[in-house]
Amino acid sequence: MTVKTTLSFTDRHHNFLMAKVKQGTFATASSAVAAAIEMLIEDEIHRENALQAISSAISERIDAPHSEFVSGEDLFRSALRRIETD
Known part of the structure; x- marks a missing residue:
């Protein structure tokens, strides 16, 4: 089913929409909006x-379980060691 409605656009949006229709990207403004x-x-x-x-x-x-959590200290320990050796 198709519903007819009225929409308002800024000049920028309208110009872009019409350019896409003119380029053939979309057959109509309605198809572009859809x-x-x-x-x-x-x-x-x-x-x-x-x-x-x-x-x-x-x-x-x-x-x-809590035993599977990674502490904040352990989380970045290997990265910090790598930075220190570089």
């Missing part, structure tokens, strides 16, 4: 997936 919205939808899906992955990693870390 493509941009599809990109926003994809970005949102990727962001949600990333947040879910981060949340899972945090949950796994919370459930890990």
